[in-house]
Amino acid sequence: MIKIENLKKSFGDNEVLxxxxxxxxxxxxxxxxxxxxxxxxxxxxxxxxxxxxxAGHIFIEGLDTTDKxxxxxxxxxxxxxxxxxxxxxxxKTVMENIMLAPLKVRKVSKEQATQRGMNLLKKVGxxxxxxxxPDSLSGGQKQRVAIARALAxxxxxxxxxxxxxxLDPEMVGEVLEVMKQLAREGMTMVVVTHEMGFxxxxxxxxxxxxxxxxxxxxxxxxxxxxxxQERTKAFLSKVL
Amino acid sequence: xxxxxxxxxxxxxFLLKGALLTIGLSVSSILIGTFLxxxxxxxxxMRNKVLAAPFxxxxxxFRGTPLLVQIFLIHFGIVPFxxxxxxxxxxxxxxLSLNAAAYIAEIFRAGIQSIDxxxxxxxxxxGMTHAQTMIHVVLPQAFKRMxxxxxxxxxxxxxxxxxxCVIAAPELMYWGKAMGSQYFKVWEPYLACxxxxxxxxxxxxxxxxxxxRRLKTV
Numbered sequence: 001m002i003k004i005e006n007l008k009k010s011f012g013d014n015e016v017l018x019x020x021x022x023x024x025x026x027x028x029x030x031x032x033x034x035x036x037x038x039x040x041x042x043x044x045x046x047x048x049x050x051x052x053x054x055a056g057h058i059f060i061e062g063l064d065t066t067d068k069x070x071x072x073x074x075x076x077x078x079x080x081x082x083x084x085x086x087x088x089x090x091x092k093t094v095m096e097n098i099m100l101a102p103l104k105v106r107k108v109s110k111e112q113a114t115q116r117g118m119n120l121l122k123k124v125g126x127x128x129x130x131x132x133x134p135d136s137l138s139g140g141q142k143q144r145v146a147i148a149r150a151l152a153x154x155x156x157x158x159x160x161x162x163x164x165x166x167l168d169p170e171m172v173g174e175v176l177e178v179m180k181q182l183a184r185e186g187m188t189m190v191v192v193t194h195e196m197g198f199x200x201x202x203x204x205x206x207x208x209x210x211x212x213x214x215x216x217x218x219x220x221x222x223x224x225x226x227x228x229q230e231r232t233k234a235f236l237s238k239v240l
Numbered sequence: 241x242x243x244x245x246x247x248x249x250x251x252x253x254f255l256l257k258g259a260l261l262t263i264g265l266s267v268s269s270i271l272i273g274t275f276l277x278x279x280x281x282x283x284x285x286m287r288n289k290v291l292a293a294p295f296x297x298x299x300x301x302f303r304g305t306p307l308l309v310q311i312f313l314i315h316f317g318i319v320p321f322x323x324x325x326x327x328x329x330x331x332x333x334x335x336l337s338l339n340a341a342a343y344i345a346e347i348f349r350a351g352i353q354s355i356d357x358x359x360x361x362x363x364x365x366x367g368m369t370h371a372q373t374m375i376h377v378v379l380p381q382a383f384k385r386m387x388x389x390x391x392x393x394x395x396x397x398x399x400x401x402x403x404x405c406v407i408a409a410p411e412l413m414y415w416g417k418a419m420g421s422q423y424f425k426v427w428e429p430y431l432a433c434x435x436x437x438x439x440x441x442x443x444x445x446x447x448x449x450x451x452x453r454r455l456k457t458v
Contacts, residue, residue: 050361050364073367073368073369076364076367081365083358083365086362088362089359089381090381100363100376101366101367101368104368104376105372146362150366
Protein backbone atom coordinates (compact mmCIF):
# COMPACT_ATOMS: atom_id res chain seq x y z
CA MET A 1 0.00 0.00 0.00
CA ILE A 2 2.88 2.33 0.88
CA LYS A 3 6.37 1.63 -0.41
CA ILE A 4 9.22 3.96 0.49
CA GLU A 5 12.45 3.66 -1.44
CA ASN A 6 15.78 5.28 -0.59
CA LEU A 7 14.07 8.23 1.07
CA LYS A 8 16.41 11.06 2.03
CA LYS A 9 15.55 14.38 3.60
CA SER A 10 17.87 17.24 4.50
CA PHE A 11 17.16 20.58 6.13
CA GLY A 12 20.06 22.63 4.81
CA ASP A 13 23.19 20.73 5.75
CA ASN A 14 21.38 18.67 8.33
CA GLU A 15 20.53 15.25 6.89
CA VAL A 16 17.55 14.08 8.92
CA LEU A 17 16.65 10.99 6.93
CA UNK A 18 19.47 8.90 5.46
CA UNK A 19 18.21 6.32 3.04
CA UNK A 20 15.01 5.00 4.55
CA UNK A 21 13.21 2.02 3.01
CA UNK A 22 9.89 0.74 4.28
CA UNK A 23 6.73 -1.01 3.23
CA UNK A 24 3.29 -0.73 4.79
CA UNK A 25 0.76 -3.38 3.77
CA UNK A 26 -3.00 -2.81 3.54
CA UNK A 27 -4.73 -2.89 6.93
CA UNK A 28 -1.43 -2.96 8.71
CA UNK A 29 -0.72 -0.84 11.79
CA UNK A 30 2.91 0.24 11.79
CA UNK A 31 4.19 2.01 14.89
CA UNK A 32 7.33 4.12 14.59
CA UNK A 33 9.32 4.66 17.78
CA UNK A 34 12.66 6.27 18.52
CA UNK A 35 14.35 9.05 20.45
CA UNK A 36 13.71 12.75 19.77
CA UNK A 37 15.51 13.91 16.65
CA UNK A 38 15.63 10.40 15.21
CA UNK A 39 13.70 11.57 12.15
CA UNK A 40 10.51 9.64 12.85
CA UNK A 41 8.18 12.65 12.53
CA UNK A 42 9.98 13.82 9.40
CA UNK A 43 9.63 10.30 8.00
CA UNK A 44 5.87 10.45 8.57
CA UNK A 45 5.55 13.94 7.11
CA UNK A 46 7.39 12.83 3.99
CA UNK A 47 4.75 10.18 3.30
CA UNK A 48 2.14 12.85 2.44
CA UNK A 49 4.87 15.29 1.44
CA UNK A 50 4.21 17.98 3.98
CA UNK A 51 8.00 17.93 3.76
CA UNK A 52 9.43 18.10 0.25
CA UNK A 53 11.69 15.09 0.02
CA UNK A 54 15.33 15.46 -0.98
CA ALA A 55 15.70 12.12 -2.76
CA GLY A 56 13.93 8.81 -3.16
CA HIS A 57 10.48 7.59 -4.06
CA ILE A 58 7.21 7.13 -2.23
CA PHE A 59 4.67 4.82 -3.82
CA ILE A 60 1.11 4.89 -2.58
CA GLU A 61 -1.01 2.13 -4.06
CA GLY A 62 1.56 1.74 -6.80
CA LEU A 63 1.57 5.44 -7.75
CA ASP A 64 4.90 7.23 -7.46
CA THR A 65 3.75 10.31 -5.56
CA THR A 66 7.17 11.93 -5.84
CA ASP A 67 6.65 12.18 -9.61
CA LYS A 68 6.25 15.88 -10.51
CA UNK A 69 3.22 15.05 -12.67
CA UNK A 70 1.27 13.59 -9.78
CA UNK A 71 -1.22 15.94 -8.12
CA UNK A 72 -0.19 15.79 -4.47
CA UNK A 73 -3.52 17.27 -3.35
CA UNK A 74 -5.29 14.27 -4.85
CA UNK A 75 -2.90 11.91 -3.07
CA UNK A 76 -3.50 13.66 0.25
CA UNK A 77 -7.26 13.11 0.01
CA UNK A 78 -6.44 9.40 0.42
CA UNK A 79 -3.94 9.90 3.24
CA UNK A 80 -5.37 11.38 6.44
CA UNK A 81 -3.10 12.92 9.02
CA UNK A 82 -3.45 13.65 12.73
CA UNK A 83 -1.01 16.12 14.31
CA UNK A 84 0.50 16.49 17.74
CA UNK A 85 -1.05 19.94 18.12
CA UNK A 86 -4.40 19.03 16.51
CA UNK A 87 -4.34 21.93 14.03
CA UNK A 88 -8.09 22.42 14.23
CA UNK A 89 -9.43 25.59 12.64
CA UNK A 90 -10.29 27.85 15.59
CA UNK A 91 -12.67 30.09 13.63
CA LYS A 92 -14.90 27.16 12.67
CA THR A 93 -17.16 24.97 14.77
CA VAL A 94 -16.39 21.29 15.26
CA MET A 95 -18.85 20.36 12.53
CA GLU A 96 -17.50 23.03 10.15
CA ASN A 97 -13.98 21.74 10.77
CA ILE A 98 -15.09 18.28 9.72
CA MET A 99 -17.16 19.39 6.73
CA LEU A 100 -14.74 21.89 5.17
CA ALA A 101 -12.56 19.55 3.13
CA PRO A 102 -15.37 17.20 2.01
CA LEU A 103 -17.32 20.25 0.79
CA LYS A 104 -14.43 22.03 -0.92
CA VAL A 105 -12.33 19.11 -2.14
CA ARG A 106 -14.69 16.15 -2.51
CA LYS A 107 -17.56 18.48 -3.49
CA VAL A 108 -20.13 16.43 -1.60
CA SER A 109 -23.50 17.99 -0.82
CA LYS A 110 -24.01 19.84 2.43
CA GLU A 111 -26.58 17.29 3.62
CA GLN A 112 -24.23 14.42 2.92
CA ALA A 113 -21.29 16.16 4.62
CA THR A 114 -23.42 16.98 7.68
CA GLN A 115 -24.73 13.46 7.98
CA ARG A 116 -21.33 11.91 7.61
CA GLY A 117 -19.84 14.45 10.01
CA MET A 118 -22.47 13.57 12.60
CA ASN A 119 -21.76 9.84 12.23
CA LEU A 120 -18.04 10.46 12.70
CA LEU A 121 -18.66 12.62 15.77
CA LYS A 122 -20.80 9.84 17.26
CA LYS A 123 -18.00 7.42 16.51
CA VAL A 124 -15.47 9.49 18.47
CA GLY A 125 -18.07 10.18 21.17
CA UNK A 126 -18.49 13.92 20.61
CA UNK A 127 -21.85 14.26 18.90
CA UNK A 128 -22.97 16.83 21.46
CA UNK A 129 -20.00 19.07 20.59
CA UNK A 130 -20.93 19.55 16.92
CA UNK A 131 -21.61 23.27 17.31
CA UNK A 132 -18.87 24.01 19.81
CA UNK A 133 -15.70 25.88 18.89
CA PRO A 134 -12.36 24.07 19.31
CA ASP A 135 -11.24 26.48 22.05
CA SER A 136 -13.98 25.19 24.33
CA LEU A 137 -12.78 21.56 24.08
CA SER A 138 -10.24 19.67 26.15
CA GLY A 139 -7.07 18.39 24.49
CA GLY A 140 -8.41 14.86 24.21
CA GLN A 141 -11.64 16.11 22.68
CA LYS A 142 -9.73 18.27 20.19
CA GLN A 143 -7.67 15.31 19.08
CA ARG A 144 -10.77 13.15 18.64
CA VAL A 145 -12.31 15.91 16.50
CA ALA A 146 -9.08 16.05 14.49
CA ILE A 147 -9.33 12.30 13.89
CA ALA A 148 -12.95 12.68 12.80
CA ARG A 149 -11.94 15.51 10.48
CA ALA A 150 -9.30 13.37 8.81
CA LEU A 151 -11.72 10.43 8.50
CA ALA A 152 -14.33 12.64 6.84
CA UNK A 153 -12.27 12.50 3.65
CA UNK A 154 -12.61 8.68 3.76
CA UNK A 155 -8.87 8.13 3.51
CA UNK A 156 -7.33 4.73 2.82
CA UNK A 157 -4.36 5.43 5.06
CA UNK A 158 -4.07 7.36 8.33
CA UNK A 159 -0.87 8.94 9.61
CA UNK A 160 -0.57 9.85 13.30
CA UNK A 161 2.21 12.21 14.34
CA UNK A 162 2.61 11.86 18.13
CA UNK A 163 -1.16 12.24 18.60
CA UNK A 164 -1.04 11.99 22.40
CA UNK A 165 2.20 13.86 23.16
CA UNK A 166 0.50 17.22 23.80
CA LEU A 167 -2.23 15.76 26.00
CA ASP A 168 -2.66 15.68 29.76
CA PRO A 169 -2.06 12.10 30.95
CA GLU A 170 -5.69 11.44 31.80
CA MET A 171 -6.75 12.27 28.24
CA VAL A 172 -4.36 9.96 26.46
CA GLY A 173 -6.62 6.95 26.94
CA GLU A 174 -9.65 8.36 25.14
CA VAL A 175 -7.59 9.17 22.04
CA LEU A 176 -5.82 5.81 22.00
CA GLU A 177 -9.21 4.11 22.34
CA VAL A 178 -10.43 5.79 19.14
CA MET A 179 -7.23 4.77 17.38
CA LYS A 180 -7.59 1.17 18.54
CA GLN A 181 -11.12 1.09 17.21
CA LEU A 182 -9.86 2.35 13.84
CA ALA A 183 -7.20 -0.35 13.78
CA ARG A 184 -9.82 -3.01 14.54
CA GLU A 185 -11.88 -1.76 11.61
CA GLY A 186 -8.93 -2.47 9.34
CA MET A 187 -7.58 1.03 8.70
CA THR A 188 -4.02 1.13 7.39
CA MET A 189 -2.13 3.21 9.94
CA VAL A 190 1.34 4.60 10.48
CA VAL A 191 1.70 5.89 14.03
CA VAL A 192 4.62 7.84 15.44
CA THR A 193 4.29 7.64 19.21
CA HIS A 194 5.95 7.32 22.59
CA GLU A 195 3.10 5.14 23.85
CA MET A 196 4.86 1.79 24.09
CA GLY A 197 1.70 0.17 25.45
CA PHE A 198 -0.14 1.13 22.28
CA UNK A 199 2.70 -0.18 20.13
CA UNK A 200 2.61 -3.55 21.90
CA UNK A 201 -1.12 -3.92 21.94
CA UNK A 202 -2.18 -2.53 18.56
CA UNK A 203 0.92 -2.52 16.37
CA UNK A 204 1.33 -5.22 13.75
CA UNK A 205 4.88 -4.12 13.31
CA UNK A 206 7.21 -1.72 15.12
CA UNK A 207 9.90 0.34 13.42
CA UNK A 208 12.70 1.70 15.60
CA UNK A 209 14.43 4.73 14.12
CA UNK A 210 17.57 6.52 15.22
CA UNK A 211 19.70 9.22 13.60
CA UNK A 212 17.84 9.08 10.32
CA UNK A 213 17.95 5.33 9.82
CA UNK A 214 15.57 2.49 10.46
CA UNK A 215 17.66 0.56 12.96
CA UNK A 216 15.36 -2.36 13.48
CA UNK A 217 11.84 -3.47 12.64
CA UNK A 218 9.86 -6.46 13.77
CA UNK A 219 6.60 -7.61 15.32
CA UNK A 220 6.07 -5.91 18.70
CA UNK A 221 6.73 -8.97 20.85
CA UNK A 222 10.11 -9.49 19.18
CA UNK A 223 11.17 -5.84 19.32
CA UNK A 224 10.19 -5.38 22.94
CA UNK A 225 11.31 -8.78 24.26
CA UNK A 226 14.25 -9.64 22.02
CA UNK A 227 15.70 -6.50 20.46
CA UNK A 228 18.63 -7.35 18.19
CA GLN A 229 20.45 -4.05 17.95
CA GLU A 230 22.38 -2.40 20.77
CA ARG A 231 20.75 0.98 20.10
CA THR A 232 17.29 -0.54 20.29
CA LYS A 233 18.16 -2.19 23.58
CA ALA A 234 19.55 1.06 24.96
CA PHE A 235 16.44 3.02 23.93
CA LEU A 236 13.97 0.47 25.24
CA SER A 237 15.78 0.14 28.55
CA LYS A 238 15.15 3.85 29.08
CA VAL A 239 11.49 4.00 28.08
CA LEU A 240 10.11 0.70 29.37
CA UNK B 241 -9.31 90.35 18.03
CA UNK B 242 -12.44 88.40 18.91
CA UNK B 243 -13.15 84.96 17.56
CA UNK B 244 -15.15 85.44 14.32
CA UNK B 245 -17.90 82.83 14.42
CA UNK B 246 -19.60 84.60 11.54
CA UNK B 247 -16.93 83.69 8.99
CA UNK B 248 -17.14 80.04 10.06
CA UNK B 249 -20.88 80.15 9.43
CA UNK B 250 -20.27 81.90 6.12
CA UNK B 251 -17.88 79.13 5.07
CA UNK B 252 -19.95 76.33 6.57
CA UNK B 253 -21.43 75.18 3.23
CA PHE B 254 -17.94 75.06 1.68
CA LEU B 255 -16.44 73.25 4.66
CA LEU B 256 -19.30 70.76 4.45
CA LYS B 257 -18.74 70.28 0.73
CA GLY B 258 -15.04 69.86 1.41
CA ALA B 259 -15.71 67.38 4.18
CA LEU B 260 -17.89 65.34 1.83
CA LEU B 261 -15.06 65.23 -0.72
CA THR B 262 -12.63 64.26 2.05
CA ILE B 263 -14.94 61.38 2.95
CA GLY B 264 -15.26 60.40 -0.72
CA LEU B 265 -11.50 60.53 -1.32
CA SER B 266 -10.80 58.58 1.86
CA VAL B 267 -13.40 55.88 1.35
CA SER B 268 -12.44 55.22 -2.26
CA SER B 269 -8.72 55.24 -1.39
CA ILE B 270 -9.34 52.87 1.54
CA LEU B 271 -11.20 50.45 -0.74
CA ILE B 272 -8.69 50.59 -3.61
CA GLY B 273 -5.71 50.63 -1.26
CA THR B 274 -6.99 47.63 0.69
CA PHE B 275 -7.58 45.64 -2.49
CA LEU B 276 -4.13 46.51 -3.88
CA UNK B 277 -2.58 45.97 -0.46
CA UNK B 278 -3.96 42.43 -0.28
CA UNK B 279 -2.52 41.59 -3.70
CA UNK B 280 0.85 43.13 -2.88
CA UNK B 281 0.93 41.47 0.54
CA UNK B 282 0.21 38.08 -1.03
CA UNK B 283 2.83 38.84 -3.68
CA UNK B 284 5.45 39.53 -1.05
CA UNK B 285 5.00 36.18 0.65
CA MET B 286 5.35 34.16 -2.56
CA ARG B 287 8.08 31.56 -2.18
CA ASN B 288 9.54 32.39 -5.59
CA LYS B 289 11.87 35.28 -4.77
CA VAL B 290 11.99 36.49 -8.37
CA LEU B 291 8.21 36.79 -8.59
CA ALA B 292 8.08 38.41 -5.15
CA ALA B 293 10.77 41.00 -6.00
CA PRO B 294 8.49 43.57 -7.72
CA PHE B 295 6.22 43.59 -4.67
CA UNK B 296 9.17 44.17 -2.34
CA UNK B 297 10.26 46.98 -4.66
CA UNK B 298 6.80 48.54 -4.59
CA UNK B 299 6.61 48.61 -0.81
CA UNK B 300 10.16 49.93 -0.50
CA UNK B 301 9.52 52.81 -2.90
CA PHE B 302 6.11 53.88 -1.60
CA ARG B 303 7.07 53.56 2.06
CA GLY B 304 10.45 55.15 1.51
CA THR B 305 9.36 58.37 -0.20
CA PRO B 306 7.15 61.16 1.21
CA LEU B 307 3.48 61.09 0.33
CA LEU B 308 3.71 64.77 -0.62
CA VAL B 309 6.35 63.97 -3.26
CA GLN B 310 4.20 61.14 -4.58
CA ILE B 311 1.21 63.50 -4.81
CA PHE B 312 3.19 66.00 -6.91
CA LEU B 313 4.62 63.32 -9.16
CA ILE B 314 1.23 61.77 -9.79
CA HIS B 315 -0.63 65.06 -10.16
CA PHE B 316 1.82 66.90 -12.42
CA GLY B 317 3.52 63.90 -14.03
CA ILE B 318 1.63 60.66 -14.25
CA VAL B 319 -1.99 61.79 -14.64
CA PRO B 320 -1.18 64.39 -17.39
CA PHE B 321 1.04 61.82 -19.11
CA UNK B 322 -1.91 59.46 -19.54
CA UNK B 323 -4.82 61.89 -19.96
CA UNK B 324 -3.17 65.06 -21.25
CA UNK B 325 -4.51 67.18 -18.40
CA UNK B 326 -4.32 67.42 -14.64
CA UNK B 327 -7.16 66.20 -12.46
CA UNK B 328 -6.67 66.85 -8.75
CA UNK B 329 -9.36 64.48 -7.49
CA UNK B 330 -8.19 61.57 -9.64
CA UNK B 331 -4.55 62.23 -8.75
CA UNK B 332 -5.56 62.41 -5.09
CA UNK B 333 -7.30 59.05 -5.10
CA UNK B 334 -4.41 57.45 -7.00
CA UNK B 335 -1.74 58.86 -4.71
CA LEU B 336 -3.57 57.99 -1.48
CA SER B 337 -4.46 54.49 -2.72
CA LEU B 338 -0.98 53.63 -3.94
CA ASN B 339 0.62 54.98 -0.78
CA ALA B 340 -1.79 53.25 1.58
CA ALA B 341 -1.44 49.99 -0.40
CA ALA B 342 2.22 49.76 0.61
CA TYR B 343 1.37 49.98 4.32
CA ILE B 344 -1.69 47.76 4.01
CA ALA B 345 0.40 45.16 2.17
CA GLU B 346 2.66 44.98 5.22
CA ILE B 347 -0.37 44.62 7.51
CA PHE B 348 -1.70 41.74 5.38
CA ARG B 349 1.71 40.07 5.19
CA ALA B 350 2.23 40.30 8.94
CA GLY B 351 -1.33 39.10 9.60
CA ILE B 352 -0.98 36.10 7.32
CA GLN B 353 2.42 35.17 8.70
CA SER B 354 1.13 35.41 12.26
CA ILE B 355 -1.16 32.42 11.63
CA ASP B 356 0.47 29.22 12.90
CA UNK B 357 1.87 27.05 10.12
CA UNK B 358 -0.07 24.13 11.59
CA UNK B 359 -3.22 25.66 10.11
CA UNK B 360 -1.75 25.47 6.63
CA UNK B 361 -0.52 21.92 7.23
CA UNK B 362 -3.82 20.80 8.72
CA UNK B 363 -5.75 21.98 5.67
CA UNK B 364 -3.18 20.80 3.12
CA UNK B 365 -3.11 17.34 4.73
CA UNK B 366 -6.83 17.10 3.92
CA GLY B 367 -6.10 17.64 0.22
CA MET B 368 -7.04 21.31 0.06
CA THR B 369 -5.00 23.43 -2.35
CA HIS B 370 -2.84 26.33 -1.20
CA ALA B 371 -5.44 28.80 -2.52
CA GLN B 372 -8.37 27.01 -0.83
CA THR B 373 -6.43 26.97 2.44
CA MET B 374 -5.71 30.69 2.16
CA ILE B 375 -9.34 31.57 1.44
CA HIS B 376 -11.08 29.30 3.95
CA VAL B 377 -8.54 28.88 6.74
CA VAL B 378 -5.71 31.41 6.87
CA LEU B 379 -7.25 34.70 5.66
CA PRO B 380 -10.39 34.59 7.83
CA GLN B 381 -8.20 34.17 10.92
CA ALA B 382 -5.60 36.66 9.75
CA PHE B 383 -8.28 39.25 8.97
CA LYS B 384 -9.41 39.42 12.59
CA ARG B 385 -5.87 40.20 13.70
CA MET B 386 -5.49 42.82 10.96
CA UNK B 387 -8.44 44.97 12.00
CA UNK B 388 -6.66 47.10 14.64
CA UNK B 389 -3.64 47.98 12.43
CA UNK B 390 -5.91 48.42 9.40
CA UNK B 391 -8.06 50.82 11.39
CA UNK B 392 -4.95 52.77 12.28
CA UNK B 393 -3.95 52.96 8.63
CA UNK B 394 -7.44 54.11 7.57
CA UNK B 395 -7.31 56.95 10.11
CA UNK B 396 -3.84 57.97 8.89
CA UNK B 397 -5.14 57.95 5.32
CA UNK B 398 -8.14 60.11 6.18
CA UNK B 399 -5.89 62.71 7.80
CA UNK B 400 -3.31 62.50 5.00
CA UNK B 401 -6.00 63.42 2.49
CA UNK B 402 -5.56 66.98 3.80
CA UNK B 403 -2.25 67.08 1.91
CA UNK B 404 -4.26 67.16 -1.30
CA CYS B 405 -4.99 70.85 -0.69
CA VAL B 406 -1.56 71.53 -2.23
CA ILE B 407 -2.80 70.33 -5.63
CA ALA B 408 -6.09 72.22 -5.17
CA ALA B 409 -8.31 69.20 -4.71
CA PRO B 410 -11.32 70.94 -3.14
CA GLU B 411 -11.44 68.84 0.02
CA LEU B 412 -11.84 70.07 3.58
CA MET B 413 -8.37 71.56 4.10
CA TYR B 414 -8.55 73.35 0.74
CA TRP B 415 -11.60 75.28 1.93
CA GLY B 416 -9.97 75.95 5.27
CA LYS B 417 -7.02 77.50 3.50
CA ALA B 418 -9.33 79.53 1.25
CA MET B 419 -11.10 80.89 4.28
CA GLY B 420 -7.82 81.72 5.98
CA SER B 421 -6.45 83.64 3.03
CA GLN B 422 -9.68 85.55 2.43
CA TYR B 423 -9.90 86.89 6.00
CA PHE B 424 -6.24 86.66 7.07
CA LYS B 425 -7.32 84.51 9.97
CA VAL B 426 -5.60 81.50 11.58
CA TRP B 427 -7.69 80.16 14.45
CA GLU B 428 -11.13 80.15 12.85
CA PRO B 429 -10.40 78.18 9.64
CA TYR B 430 -7.87 75.72 11.02
CA LEU B 431 -9.68 75.03 14.28
CA ALA B 432 -12.86 74.47 12.27
CA CYS B 433 -10.98 72.01 10.04
CA UNK B 434 -9.37 70.31 13.03
CA UNK B 435 -12.75 69.72 14.67
CA UNK B 436 -14.24 68.30 11.51
CA UNK B 437 -11.25 65.94 11.01
CA UNK B 438 -11.49 64.91 14.64
CA UNK B 439 -15.19 64.18 14.21
CA UNK B 440 -14.51 62.09 11.08
CA UNK B 441 -11.72 60.05 12.67
CA UNK B 442 -13.85 59.46 15.78
CA UNK B 443 -16.70 58.13 13.65
CA UNK B 444 -14.26 55.91 11.76
CA UNK B 445 -12.62 54.47 14.87
CA UNK B 446 -16.03 53.94 16.45
CA UNK B 447 -17.12 51.94 13.39
CA UNK B 448 -13.90 49.90 13.43
CA UNK B 449 -14.23 49.15 17.14
CA UNK B 450 -17.75 47.91 16.50
CA UNK B 451 -16.51 45.65 13.70
CA UNK B 452 -13.76 44.27 15.92
CA ARG B 453 -16.20 43.50 18.74
CA ARG B 454 -18.60 41.77 16.38
CA LEU B 455 -15.89 39.56 14.90
CA LYS B 456 -14.52 38.68 18.35
CA THR B 457 -17.82 37.23 19.49
CA VAL B 458 -18.09 34.96 16.43
